[in-house]
Amino acid sequence: MTDASRERAVGRRRPRQSDIARVAGVSQAAVSLILRGTPSGMALARETRQRVLDAAEELGYVPDPVATRLASARNAMLGLYTFSTTFPTDVAHSYYPVLAGVEEEAAAQGQDLILFTGSARAAARAQDPAAVRRVRVADGCLFFGRHVPEEPIRRLVEDGFPFVYIGRRDEPGVPYVGADYVPASAQVVARLVAAGHRKIRYLREHDQAPASADREEGVLKGAREAGLDTRGLVAPTDGADADALLGGWLAEGVTAVVVEQTDTGAALAGLGAAVGRAGLDCPGDLSLAVLGAATGTRGRAPGGGAAFSGFDVPMREMGRDAVRLLLELIAGSPGAATRRLLPCEPVEGGTIAAPRPPKKHT
Amino acid sequence: MTDASRERAVGRRRPRQSDIARVAGVSQAAVSLILRGTPSGMALARETRQRVLDAAEELGYVPDPVATRLASARNAMLGLYTFSTTFPTDVAHSYYPVLAGVEEEAAAQGQDLILFTGSARAAARAQDPAAVRRVRVADGCLFFGRHVPEEPIRRLVEDGFPFVYIGRRDEPGVPYVGADYVPASAQVVARLVAAGHRKIRYLREHDQAPASADREEGVLKGAREAGLDTRGLVAPTDGADADALLGGWLAEGVTAVVVEQTDTGAALAGLGAAVGRAGLDCPGDLSLAVLGAATGTRGRAPGGGAAFSGFDVPMREMGRDAVRLLLELIAGSPGAATRRLLPCEPVEGGTIAAPRPPKKHT
DNA sequence: CTGAAAGCGCTTACAG
């Protein structure tokens, strides 16, 4: 068989190890050993190795990740499963920087990413274990999203499949990388108090997620530490009732509002609009603070060009660190804790000022 | 061996078809047939099938996706190779909707996406053929990006690897899904002419990409068809010299400017700023048209709140169609043409008006 | 130092 006819015989089909073996005149197993650079592979005759390497190059060989994985080795592929579309229609979607961080670190670590298209449909009937189960084609998987099917995840835990949540989770034993909202939120309240505010309100969305629970906990903690009255402090909203809420608060003498910023941005958008309609100046008439905008995607205060005061969520870093943790889990050697909370950077911003009328400082 | 001890022997390990086979007293292959509900599976004795189904249920069997994919010779994984980071830092990056379309269609077709991260960067700084070759782990691959290494791609063509470009390409034989810029651009000129403009300029970026070439071709075509003088019509810019260009044009009596919108948005941004600095009203003093903003991410005209007149690039649809075409290629049965141009939807917008002073219409 | 064999968990022809 000539080289030419041999190549033709291989045809359109992807080259595999046995093709290389035939060309190089060695066994298929030897090809595997040599290509992977294992000790036993390196021990083979230098000239043999070169022949194999050349043949692989010439044929354009690339290992089949599925076969590799089945034969129980590593893929160098990390899964990314978002419980919603990965590329949301809303371009400014708040969790985007997380994905950028994931991609960045994966690239740095030489890992490719498999996007498990959580077919909007699958999310709806998300209890379908098969949908989640296919993440096994990767060495490990990152999960991301507020609404998470519990049952399929539990199975993954049982099977010992390595995965990491992006965002804190309540379920015991589940590794995650989240943001440390409690102290960050408490500190925002402390700043308001330091500026002279005593009548504060916290506007949060109607949403049950660990991130929301943590922010509220932090706000309450901050209020208590400052000796503030926490009755009526927390006000859930969907954004539509902002005018009424704002009106009531002004009448009560509220001078500062803390707002939760989440995916939808509904609470902040609603309040911002209400402030505008009421013709209020921020921070002149009312101080505002926002809990958790993504770094670099912060909004602007109503009317002014000032950035919101509050803190940033280290989304990019969360993505990066989640990749690192996942890789540690895959290697079987989690270096540090497997449940991590990253600090949120305070943002000075320009929406906090002393309350009007200015209180005389003692 | 009792049933109990057998079950214990199976232990923590996930149940597989051979376990079911043992319990139900049939062959492993029969289990596969029955579980998959194939014709041959359905043909088996009703009672036998029930026994297998029961055993599967009892053991909590779920098929291993890795093995399934290996055996069925399809990975159900499509590559997505972007010649830059997939998740760009700039959230408003213009090609984002394409990715959304890709994800959407992939999900609908039950395909997962492999993001080639590390390799992308390596390819960029090395023209490293090995980097691009890695895409062969997928069943096929989508390529996307302006700056594309040619050599590795040629290699893929030779090997018969299925792939599709998103965006028109000049290389013969390369399948693509692009936008039909020529007629869309010509039509924009026609609209300007219909509004009474005779002195028009086309501002394009310094960039050699098929998309840019097509737009220019369309503008020239439109101008010729309207009997306009095409000398001096086209002006390349990097955005920095906008003031000078604008000044010159006004002196010449130019009443309308067509601008190319690309990734960077430099041309449009530069001109918009210049118009603002000159204190001009748009479209009162100058009509503007933009060639190719992504649907839903259009900018706003300087000063006013009006959307730019021009056309939309059907980015989302390009992404979707590229997935469809790729799947056809993988199946070996391209239904329609393998080089497709999708129509661009005209955008009425609010930046085209009759030139001032109004010309008397004959 | 080298090669042949078994196995990962499935699917799919192909004999009885």
Add this chain to the structure above:
DNA sequence: CTGAAAGCGCTTACAG
């Protein structure tokens, strides 16, 4: 109608 066999493309012991 049913079952045993081969094969998907790899890895990893294990003989020579």
